[in-house]
Amino acid sequence: MEHEKVKLPKTIINVLDNEIKQATMWLNVAQPFTTIAAILNEMNKTTFDSDLFWWINLPANQWKLIDALRYGYEPEPEPRWGIKSGNCYMIDSCLWRFANVTPELVIDCEADFDEKYEADEVVNKLGFGEVVDLNKVGKADD
Known part of the structure:
Protein backbone atom coordinates (compact mmCIF):
# COMPACT_ATOMS: atom_id res chain seq x y z
CA MET A 1 0.00 0.00 0.00
CA GLU A 2 1.47 3.31 -1.08
CA HIS A 3 0.96 6.25 1.25
CA GLU A 4 0.47 9.84 0.15
CA LYS A 5 2.70 12.57 1.50
CA VAL A 6 1.18 14.36 4.48
CA LYS A 7 0.18 17.98 3.92
CA LEU A 8 1.41 20.26 6.71
CA PRO A 9 1.22 24.03 7.35
CA LYS A 10 4.34 25.88 6.16
CA THR A 11 5.21 27.03 9.70
CA ILE A 12 5.36 23.39 10.82
CA ILE A 13 7.44 22.36 7.80
CA ASN A 14 10.08 25.02 8.58
CA VAL A 15 10.51 23.72 12.14
CA LEU A 16 10.36 20.07 11.03
CA ASP A 17 12.99 20.57 8.31
CA ASN A 18 15.30 22.19 10.86
CA GLU A 19 14.79 19.45 13.47
CA ILE A 20 15.27 16.66 10.92
CA LYS A 21 18.50 18.28 9.73
CA GLN A 22 19.79 18.44 13.31
CA ALA A 23 18.61 14.91 14.18
CA THR A 24 20.29 13.58 11.05
CA MET A 25 23.56 15.30 11.98
CA TRP A 26 23.54 13.83 15.52
CA LEU A 27 21.90 10.44 15.01
CA ASN A 28 22.31 9.85 11.26
CA VAL A 29 18.57 9.23 11.17
CA ALA A 30 15.41 11.23 11.84
CA GLN A 31 13.43 9.17 14.33
CA PRO A 32 9.77 10.15 14.84
CA PHE A 33 9.67 10.34 18.64
CA THR A 34 13.06 12.00 19.09
CA THR A 35 12.17 14.52 16.37
CA ILE A 36 8.79 15.31 17.96
CA ALA A 37 10.41 15.48 21.42
CA ALA A 38 13.00 17.93 20.04
CA ILE A 39 10.25 20.11 18.55
CA LEU A 40 8.31 20.09 21.86
CA ASN A 41 11.52 20.92 23.74
CA GLU A 42 12.19 23.88 21.41
CA MET A 43 8.63 25.11 21.87
CA ASN A 44 8.92 25.01 25.66
CA LYS A 45 11.95 27.32 25.42
CA THR A 46 10.06 29.90 23.35
CA THR A 47 6.40 30.82 23.68
CA PHE A 48 3.13 29.12 24.47
CA ASP A 49 1.33 31.60 22.27
CA SER A 50 2.77 30.51 18.93
CA ASP A 51 0.77 28.84 16.14
CA LEU A 52 3.24 25.96 16.33
CA PHE A 53 2.49 25.36 20.02
CA TRP A 54 -1.29 25.21 19.50
CA TRP A 55 -0.97 23.10 16.35
CA ILE A 56 1.38 20.48 17.79
CA ASN A 57 -0.52 20.10 21.07
CA LEU A 58 -3.53 18.58 19.31
CA PRO A 59 -3.20 14.75 19.43
CA ALA A 60 -4.48 14.39 15.84
CA ASN A 61 -1.65 16.66 14.67
CA GLN A 62 0.95 14.62 16.56
CA TRP A 63 -0.21 11.53 14.64
CA LYS A 64 -0.06 13.60 11.46
CA LEU A 65 3.56 14.48 12.30
CA ILE A 66 4.44 10.82 12.84
CA ASP A 67 2.89 9.95 9.44
CA ALA A 68 4.80 12.88 7.89
CA LEU A 69 8.07 11.46 9.20
CA ARG A 70 7.12 7.98 7.93
CA TYR A 71 5.74 8.83 4.49
CA GLY A 72 7.14 12.27 3.69
CA TYR A 73 5.43 15.64 3.72
CA GLU A 74 4.68 18.67 1.59
CA PRO A 75 3.17 22.09 2.27
CA GLU A 76 -0.59 22.49 2.42
CA PRO A 77 -1.88 24.44 -0.55
CA GLU A 78 -2.27 28.17 0.00
CA PRO A 79 -5.93 29.12 0.58
CA ARG A 80 -7.66 30.10 -2.65
Missing part, protein backbone atom coordinates in the same frame (compact mmCIF):
# COMPACT_ATOMS: atom_id res chain seq x y z
CA TRP A 81 -11.18 31.45 -2.40
CA GLY A 82 -13.43 31.85 -5.43
CA ILE A 83 -16.97 32.99 -6.08
CA LYS A 84 -19.40 30.51 -7.59
CA SER A 85 -22.90 31.08 -8.90
CA GLY A 86 -24.74 28.04 -10.25
CA ASN A 87 -22.22 26.16 -12.43
CA CYS A 88 -20.14 29.28 -13.09
CA TYR A 89 -17.20 30.92 -11.34
CA MET A 90 -16.16 34.55 -11.29
CA ILE A 91 -13.24 34.85 -13.72
CA ASP A 92 -12.75 38.62 -13.54
CA SER A 93 -12.80 40.24 -10.10
CA CYS A 94 -12.71 43.78 -11.56
CA LEU A 95 -15.57 43.47 -14.06
CA TRP A 96 -17.35 40.73 -12.06
CA ARG A 97 -17.63 38.41 -15.07
CA PHE A 98 -18.66 34.78 -14.62
CA ALA A 99 -18.07 31.77 -16.91
CA ASN A 100 -18.51 28.01 -16.81
CA VAL A 101 -14.84 27.20 -16.10
CA THR A 102 -12.74 24.99 -13.81
CA PRO A 103 -11.42 26.20 -10.43
CA GLU A 104 -7.88 25.98 -11.92
CA LEU A 105 -8.85 28.52 -14.59
CA VAL A 106 -10.16 30.90 -11.89
CA ILE A 107 -6.68 30.78 -10.30
CA ASP A 108 -4.98 31.19 -13.72
CA CYS A 109 -7.15 34.28 -14.40
CA GLU A 110 -6.12 35.62 -10.97
CA ALA A 111 -9.78 35.95 -9.97
CA ASP A 112 -9.18 34.13 -6.67
CA PHE A 113 -8.86 35.67 -3.22
CA ASP A 114 -6.23 34.90 -0.54
CA GLU A 115 -8.61 35.90 2.26
CA LYS A 116 -12.14 34.54 2.58
CA TYR A 117 -13.51 37.83 3.93
CA GLU A 118 -12.50 39.60 0.68
CA ALA A 119 -14.58 37.16 -1.37
CA ASP A 120 -17.45 37.46 1.17
CA GLU A 121 -17.46 41.25 0.63
CA VAL A 122 -17.82 40.84 -3.15
CA VAL A 123 -20.69 38.34 -2.73
CA ASN A 124 -22.42 40.83 -0.38
CA LYS A 125 -22.02 43.61 -2.98
CA LEU A 126 -23.27 41.36 -5.80
CA GLY A 127 -26.21 40.07 -3.82
CA PHE A 128 -25.72 36.52 -5.13
CA GLY A 129 -23.15 33.74 -5.34
CA GLU A 130 -21.27 31.72 -2.75
CA VAL A 131 -17.67 31.72 -1.59
CA VAL A 132 -15.95 28.37 -2.23
CA ASP A 133 -12.54 26.93 -1.41
CA LEU A 134 -11.02 26.42 -4.86
CA ASN A 135 -8.54 23.85 -3.46
CA LYS A 136 -11.41 21.60 -2.37
CA VAL A 137 -14.15 22.27 -4.92
CA GLY A 138 -12.02 20.99 -7.82
CA LYS A 139 -11.30 17.73 -5.99
CA ALA A 140 -14.99 17.13 -5.26
CA ASP A 141 -15.88 17.47 -8.96
CA ASP A 142 -13.35 14.84 -10.07
Whole structure:
Protein backbone atom coordinates (compact mmCIF):
# COMPACT_ATOMS: atom_id res chain seq x y z
CA MET A 1 0.00 0.00 0.00
CA GLU A 2 1.47 3.31 -1.08
CA HIS A 3 0.96 6.25 1.25
CA GLU A 4 0.47 9.84 0.15
CA LYS A 5 2.70 12.57 1.50
CA VAL A 6 1.18 14.36 4.48
CA LYS A 7 0.18 17.98 3.92
CA LEU A 8 1.41 20.26 6.71
CA PRO A 9 1.22 24.03 7.35
CA LYS A 10 4.34 25.88 6.16
CA THR A 11 5.21 27.03 9.70
CA ILE A 12 5.36 23.39 10.82
CA ILE A 13 7.44 22.36 7.80
CA ASN A 14 10.08 25.02 8.58
CA VAL A 15 10.51 23.72 12.14
CA LEU A 16 10.36 20.07 11.03
CA ASP A 17 12.99 20.57 8.31
CA ASN A 18 15.30 22.19 10.86
CA GLU A 19 14.79 19.45 13.47
CA ILE A 20 15.27 16.66 10.92
CA LYS A 21 18.50 18.28 9.73
CA GLN A 22 19.79 18.44 13.31
CA ALA A 23 18.61 14.91 14.18
CA THR A 24 20.29 13.58 11.05
CA MET A 25 23.56 15.30 11.98
CA TRP A 26 23.54 13.83 15.52
CA LEU A 27 21.90 10.44 15.01
CA ASN A 28 22.31 9.85 11.26
CA VAL A 29 18.57 9.23 11.17
CA ALA A 30 15.41 11.23 11.84
CA GLN A 31 13.43 9.17 14.33
CA PRO A 32 9.77 10.15 14.84
CA PHE A 33 9.67 10.34 18.64
CA THR A 34 13.06 12.00 19.09
CA THR A 35 12.17 14.52 16.37
CA ILE A 36 8.79 15.31 17.96
CA ALA A 37 10.41 15.48 21.42
CA ALA A 38 13.00 17.93 20.04
CA ILE A 39 10.25 20.11 18.55
CA LEU A 40 8.31 20.09 21.86
CA ASN A 41 11.52 20.92 23.74
CA GLU A 42 12.19 23.88 21.41
CA MET A 43 8.63 25.11 21.87
CA ASN A 44 8.92 25.01 25.66
CA LYS A 45 11.95 27.32 25.42
CA THR A 46 10.06 29.90 23.35
CA THR A 47 6.40 30.82 23.68
CA PHE A 48 3.13 29.12 24.47
CA ASP A 49 1.33 31.60 22.27
CA SER A 50 2.77 30.51 18.93
CA ASP A 51 0.77 28.84 16.14
CA LEU A 52 3.24 25.96 16.33
CA PHE A 53 2.49 25.36 20.02
CA TRP A 54 -1.29 25.21 19.50
CA TRP A 55 -0.97 23.10 16.35
CA ILE A 56 1.38 20.48 17.79
CA ASN A 57 -0.52 20.10 21.07
CA LEU A 58 -3.53 18.58 19.31
CA PRO A 59 -3.20 14.75 19.43
CA ALA A 60 -4.48 14.39 15.84
CA ASN A 61 -1.65 16.66 14.67
CA GLN A 62 0.95 14.62 16.56
CA TRP A 63 -0.21 11.53 14.64
CA LYS A 64 -0.06 13.60 11.46
CA LEU A 65 3.56 14.48 12.30
CA ILE A 66 4.44 10.82 12.84
CA ASP A 67 2.89 9.95 9.44
CA ALA A 68 4.80 12.88 7.89
CA LEU A 69 8.07 11.46 9.20
CA ARG A 70 7.12 7.98 7.93
CA TYR A 71 5.74 8.83 4.49
CA GLY A 72 7.14 12.27 3.69
CA TYR A 73 5.43 15.64 3.72
CA GLU A 74 4.68 18.67 1.59
CA PRO A 75 3.17 22.09 2.27
CA GLU A 76 -0.59 22.49 2.42
CA PRO A 77 -1.88 24.44 -0.55
CA GLU A 78 -2.27 28.17 0.00
CA PRO A 79 -5.93 29.12 0.58
CA ARG A 80 -7.66 30.10 -2.65
CA TRP A 81 -11.18 31.45 -2.40
CA GLY A 82 -13.43 31.85 -5.43
CA ILE A 83 -16.97 32.99 -6.08
CA LYS A 84 -19.40 30.51 -7.59
CA SER A 85 -22.90 31.08 -8.90
CA GLY A 86 -24.74 28.04 -10.25
CA ASN A 87 -22.22 26.16 -12.43
CA CYS A 88 -20.14 29.28 -13.09
CA TYR A 89 -17.20 30.92 -11.34
CA MET A 90 -16.16 34.55 -11.29
CA ILE A 91 -13.24 34.85 -13.72
CA ASP A 92 -12.75 38.62 -13.54
CA SER A 93 -12.80 40.24 -10.10
CA CYS A 94 -12.71 43.78 -11.56
CA LEU A 95 -15.57 43.47 -14.06
CA TRP A 96 -17.35 40.73 -12.06
CA ARG A 97 -17.63 38.41 -15.07
CA PHE A 98 -18.66 34.78 -14.62
CA ALA A 99 -18.07 31.77 -16.91
CA ASN A 100 -18.51 28.01 -16.81
CA VAL A 101 -14.84 27.20 -16.10
CA THR A 102 -12.74 24.99 -13.81
CA PRO A 103 -11.42 26.20 -10.43
CA GLU A 104 -7.88 25.98 -11.92
CA LEU A 105 -8.85 28.52 -14.59
CA VAL A 106 -10.16 30.90 -11.89
CA ILE A 107 -6.68 30.78 -10.30
CA ASP A 108 -4.98 31.19 -13.72
CA CYS A 109 -7.15 34.28 -14.40
CA GLU A 110 -6.12 35.62 -10.97
CA ALA A 111 -9.78 35.95 -9.97
CA ASP A 112 -9.18 34.13 -6.67
CA PHE A 113 -8.86 35.67 -3.22
CA ASP A 114 -6.23 34.90 -0.54
CA GLU A 115 -8.61 35.90 2.26
CA LYS A 116 -12.14 34.54 2.58
CA TYR A 117 -13.51 37.83 3.93
CA GLU A 118 -12.50 39.60 0.68
CA ALA A 119 -14.58 37.16 -1.37
CA ASP A 120 -17.45 37.46 1.17
CA GLU A 121 -17.46 41.25 0.63
CA VAL A 122 -17.82 40.84 -3.15
CA VAL A 123 -20.69 38.34 -2.73
CA ASN A 124 -22.42 40.83 -0.38
CA LYS A 125 -22.02 43.61 -2.98
CA LEU A 126 -23.27 41.36 -5.80
CA GLY A 127 -26.21 40.07 -3.82
CA PHE A 128 -25.72 36.52 -5.13
CA GLY A 129 -23.15 33.74 -5.34
CA GLU A 130 -21.27 31.72 -2.75
CA VAL A 131 -17.67 31.72 -1.59
CA VAL A 132 -15.95 28.37 -2.23
CA ASP A 133 -12.54 26.93 -1.41
CA LEU A 134 -11.02 26.42 -4.86
CA ASN A 135 -8.54 23.85 -3.46
CA LYS A 136 -11.41 21.60 -2.37
CA VAL A 137 -14.15 22.27 -4.92
CA GLY A 138 -12.02 20.99 -7.82
CA LYS A 139 -11.30 17.73 -5.99
CA ALA A 140 -14.99 17.13 -5.26
CA ASP A 141 -15.88 17.47 -8.96
CA ASP A 142 -13.35 14.84 -10.07
